[in-house]
Amino acid sequence: MRDLTLEIVRRLSVRNLEIARNGKALLTVPRLSLDGPGPTLILGPNGSGKSLLLRCLHGLIAPDRGQVEQDGAPLGLEHKxxxxxxxxxxxxLRRSVAANLDFVxxxxxxxxxxxxxxxxxxxxxxxxxxxxxxxxRSLSGGEAQRLAILRxxxxxxxxxxxxxxxxALDPGATQTIERMIQRASNxxxxxxxxxxxxxxxxxLAADIVMMQGGRVVEHGAAKQLLDAPESDASRRYLAGGLVT
Ligand SMILES: Nc1ncnc2c1ncn2[C@@H]1O[C@H](COP(=O)(O)OP(=O)(O)O)[C@@H](O)[C@H]1O
Ligand SMILES: [Mg+2]
Structure with a gap:
């Protein structure tokens, strides 16, 4: 277990990030700074670039332009x-539950x-x-996801x-996983x-990044963003309206 008193806040930030494919901009994020304790939730409709942003933050995809930084330095192997x-x-892995953990x-x-x-x-x-x-491989969907989180x-x-x-999970399995995530955050x-x-x-969220059309339309404290969103895109999404 990590000692929280020694914890320094890690700032994950993005500058001038751009990803395009076939001449089409998929992700355009001029600035984003995640410097709270989190959890940070990235929210938005299908195809809004949530997964692309997450993969960039994790260094799985190299952006066409711009960069991801941790504590002001370009994301390097030691961060990853x-x-x-x-x-x-x-x-x-096609092995027992325990063997999956042992492997890691x-x-x-x-x-x-x-x-x-x-x-x-x-x-x-x-x-x-x-x-x-x-x-x-014989675990239920919820159990398999719990094992993936444990790994x-x-x-x-x-x-x-x-x-x-x-x-892909039902409400009960979802709740169990949300509790695991909350405990890890704590x-x-x-x-x-x-x-x-x-x-x-x-x-779950302390802060929320709201995305639409490959852009971050709003980033702020969860309660404020959910109860009093500032952008029209956030308002429409939260109202359940169709956002394209
Ligand atoms: N490798 C790729 N090549 C072309 N288009 C891609 C690629 N990856 C993602 N996209 C497109 O980028 C957009 C955002 O994708 P994604 O980040 O997966 O959305 P989300 O996770 O919000 O549903 C989608 O329109 C998707 O089709
Ligand atoms: Mg996705």
Whole structure:
């Protein structure tokens, strides 16, 4: 567990970011600075560039122009090593639940004896303590996503990116995962998460980045943005209107 008193706020920022394909601008973000404790939720309609932005922040996609910075320095390997990402469809090894966690810990050079204890802690955290020996491929959707989050947490990340981790899940499974994310945030893991679920943003977010048409139309404290949005695009989206 990280000591919160030693925690410095990590500023993740974006300058003059542009991504285009076939002459069409997909992402245009002149400035965005994530410097609160989070969780930060990225909200917006389908195709608004949420996943592209998240992938840029994680360094999975190199932008055509501009750059991502952490604490004022270009995002480098040492930053990426402290980031983890969870995708909409969990990516798991065709092995047991415990082996999926062991793989990640072993790759980080964690000694066998410590791995065993850490795996137990992680299974407990994800409510999978009875499933250690079960094949990961036979888990339910919610369990599989919990395991994917545990694999990310096993990396002891400073920043955890999640791209619509609950969009395929029912309300009960969603609630369990939201609690895991909230606990990670409380322990000091910086959460940056994409959702199109306004209720989820209301439950989890400290700040919200609202996107539309490849642009950030608004970024602000969650309660204020949800209750009194400043942009027409945010207002229409929150009212459930069609935003194109
Ligand atoms: N590799 C790519 N090539 C061309 N277009 C892409 C590529 N990746 C994403 N897009 C387009 O960029 C837009 C934003 O995509 P995305 O970030 O996935 O949206 P969201 O996650 O908000 O639903 C969409 O119109 C999508 O079709
Ligand atoms: Mg997406």
């Amino acid at each position: 090593a402290r980031q983890a990402m969870v995708f909409q469809q969990p990516v798991l 810990l072993k790759r980080q050079g964690v000694p066998r004896r410590i791995r065993k204890t850490r795996i137990e802690e992680l299974l407990d955290e994800g409510g999978l303590e009875g499933k250690a020996r079960q094949s990961a 990310a947490l096993a990396l002891d990340p400073e920043t955890l990116f999640l791209d619509e981790p609950t969009s 322990r000091g893991v910086r959460i940056v998460m994409v959702t199109h679920d306004i209720g989820q943003a209301r439950r």
